[in-house]
Amino acid sequence: MALEGLKQRIIGSMSLLKGKRVVDEETIKELSKQLRRALLEADFNVRQTKELTERIERRMMEEDPLPGIKLETHAMNMVYTELVRILGAPRDIRPRNETVLMVGLYGQGKTTTTAKIADWWRRKHGVKVAVIEADVHRPGAFQQLTQLLEGTNVKVYGEPDEDDAKIIVRNGLKKFSSADVVIIDTAGRDSLDGDLKQELIDIANIANATERFLVIDAQVGQAAGPVAQTFHDLVGVTGTIITKLDGTARGGGALSAVATTGAPIVFVGEGERINDLEKFESDRFISRLLGMGDIKGLIDLAPEDMDEQEAMRLTQRLMSGRFTLTDMYAQMEMTSKIGTMDKLLSHLPDSMFGGMNNMSRGQKQQMQNNLDQYRVIMDSMTQEEKDEPVLLKSSRIRRIARGSGVEEKAVKDLLGHWNKSKKMMRGMKGNRKFRRQMQSMMDLDDNIGM
Numbered sequence: 001m002a003l004e005g006l007k008q009r010i011i012g013s014m015s016l017l018k019g020k021r022v023v024d025e026e027t028i029k030e031l032s033k034q035l036r037r038a039l040l041e042a043d044f045n046v047r048q049t050k051e052l053t054e055r056i057e058r059r060m061m062e063e064d065p066l067p068g069i070k071l072e073t074h075a076m077n078m079v080y081t082e083l084v085r086i087l088g089a090p091r092d093i094r095p096r097n098e099t100v101l102m103v104g105l106y107g108q109g110k111t112t113t114t115a116k117i118a119d120w121w122r123r124k125h126g127v128k129v130a131v132i133e134a135d136v137h138r139p140g141a142f143q144q145l146t147q148l149l150e151g152t153n154v155k156v157y158g159e160p161d162e163d164d165a166k167i168i169v170r171n172g173l174k175k176f177s178s179a180d181v182v183i184i185d186t187a188g189r190d191s192l193d194g195d196l197k198q199e200l201i202d203i204a205n206i207a208n209a210t211e212r213f214l215v216i217d218a219q220v221g222q223a224a225g226p227v228a229q230t231f232h233d234l235v236g237v238t239g240t241i242i243t244k245l246d247g248t249a250r251g252g253g254a255l256s257a258v259a260t261t262g263a264p265i266v267f268v269g270e271g272e273r274i275n276d277l278e279k280f281e282s283d284r285f286i287s288r289l290l291g292m293g294d295i296k297g298l299i300d301l302a303p304e305d306m307d308e309q310e311a312m313r314l315t316q317r318l319m320s321g322r323f324t325l326t327d328m329y330a331q332m333e334m335t336s337k338i339g340t341m342d343k344l345l346s347h348l349p350d351s352m353f354g355g356m357n358n359m360s361r362g363q364k365q366q367m368q369n370n371l372d373q374y375r376v377i378m379d380s381m382t383q384e385e386k387d388e389p390v391l392l393k394s395s396r397i398r399r400i401a402r403g404s405g406v407e408e409k410a411v412k413d414l415l416g417h418w419n420k421s422k423k424m425m426r427g428m429k430g431n432r433k434f435r436r437q438m439q440s441m442m443d444l445d446d447n448i449g450m
Contacts, residue, residue: 003251007289009038010079014072023060023071031075032057043221043253045260052082080286087255087282091239091264093211095125096180099173101207103200103231104215106188109243111141113215113269114185115148116277117241120267122154123275127180132172133158134165134203135187137196145185148274155179165199169206184209197234204235214263215241218251225257232263239266242280246270323422325386329378332371373406374414380404389418 013034016027032053039049056078065074100117104110114131122129131154135141142158149156157172169184176182184207189196204212214237216224224242231237240263245251258265265280378386380403385391392400392415401408 003042003245003289006038006042006252007291009041010035010076011291013038014076017071017075020071025061028057028060031060035079039252042251045222045225045253045256048086048256048260052086055082076290080290080292083286083289084282087259087286088264090279090281090283091266093239093266093279095121096127098181098211099207099209100181100183100211100213101204101209101235102183102185102213102215103235103237104188105227106190108188108215108217109269110188110215111135111144111185112148113241113243113267113277114183115145115154116269116274117213117267118149118154118181118183119152119274120277120279121181121183122152124279125180128178129181129183130155130157130172130176130179132156132169132176132182132184134168134172134184136163136165136168137187141185141187152274166202166206169203173207200235211238212236213239213241213266215243216254216258218242218245218254221253222257224254225260228258228261228263232261237261237263239264241265241267241269243269323418325378325381325389325418326383328418328421329375329386332375335371336375370413370417373410374417377401377404377406377411377414389415 013031016031016034017023020027035056036049036053039052040046056075059078060075063074063078065071098121102110102114102117111133118129118131121127131145131149133142133145133156142156142160145158146156155176157168157175159168159171162168165187172184173182184203186200186203187196189200212235214228214231216227218224220227224240228237228240240258240261242251242254242258242265245254245268255265265282267277268280268285269277377400380400381392385396385400392411397408397411401411404411
């Protein structure tokens with residue numbers, strides 16, 4: 001999860017309130033101090049941080065928690081609402097009849113993001129998407145974009161031997177006149193001076209784009225604000241995309257700085273895969289950041305080829321307490337289609353599955369490696385063995401180990417993992433609070449055969 005350090009520091013600050021029924025001014029001041037330090041260490045804007053912590057101090061003094069709500073939950077809800085307020089409301093994007101101009105400094109991940117956005121539009125709205133590669137200054141830009149979009153049904157236009165970007169854009173717009181969405185990738189700029197500045201203005205005039213998206217690497221931190229303002233003054237930026245949010249501790253600076261400009265955040269990128277891009281919605285983003293989960297976002301991550309009925313059937317079986325190796329294999333297959341274990345856990349509330357989302361990145365990676373190995377091992381099992389794991393005695397374990405190229409201990413570790421998972425599922429069956437939570441998040445019917 002992006003900004004993992006910020007999450008842990010905010011959650012840690014709430015320990016000041018644990019076990020308290022009333023809160024005194026000294027505790028509120030200390031809470032405010034810890035929150036301020038957490039936000040500043042994540043590179044949040046100083047003025048915004050001061051305003052946020054002062055508002056929380058005032059609200060903690062004036063607002064009482066609702067009956068039955070713990071003080072730490074009361075305070076966390078305040079942090080949530082104030083962070084959402086700072087980052088702003090989500091921006092709607094039309095599904096079709098769009099011409100999108102992509103702009104940004106050199107080395108910000110703009111071409112990769114262009115491919116991700118094109119594929120997002122195609123997957124999300126099922127429309128005809130085309131891309132024009134107008135970067136005539138970087139050799140290989142057209143080839144890179146073509147490779148990124150291979151197999152996506154997104155059409156790519158470029159003229160690698162042409163050195164006039166204006167000609168490429170005009171020709172591309174003519175070729176893709178029937179497309180629902182046309183996205184234009186432009187050259188990255190080291191600075192907005194001279195010929196490159198004029199080239200961008202000329203392309204913007206030719207394209208007459210309905211959206212002008214600025215791509216910024218999260219690593220630039222608070223410098224994102226001035227960059228966004230400069231491009232906004234030049235071409236009228238309508239939205240900002242923050243990339244590589246998972247690779248820096250300075251993401252808070254980029255997010256908060258951009259929020260102060262007239263170019264709201266529309267997408268954030270985390271990861272290298274073409275579907276590692278999400279529409280930015282501040283409430284869902286902050287909900288994940290604070291460990292509250294985002295089930296709707298998890299559903300949005302599901303790929304096109306995922307069988308929704310099979311996913312529902314598996315969910316119902318898990319909630320019923322029935323759990324075989326066949327079910328575990330199906331669960332792993334589904335998870336691998338969504339993404340990494342880290343991404344999956346970041347969308348689930350920390351209260352689920354024993355707080356597994358609080359594991360370190362290294363622990364999550366080790367868990368991912370183990371699960372990948374378990375799938376290989378189960379590929380060497382018969383269907384009967386997966387349906388009836390009690391059959392797996394010593395001789396069968398030896399055969400499975402040889403067939404999957406692992407030590408017998410790895411097979412036994414798999415069975416141990418399955419047993420723990422089965423017990424956890426049975427515990428969930430008897431947990432009415434968890435069942436209500438799952439049913440409300442997944443919109444399941446009450447009558448699921450429990």
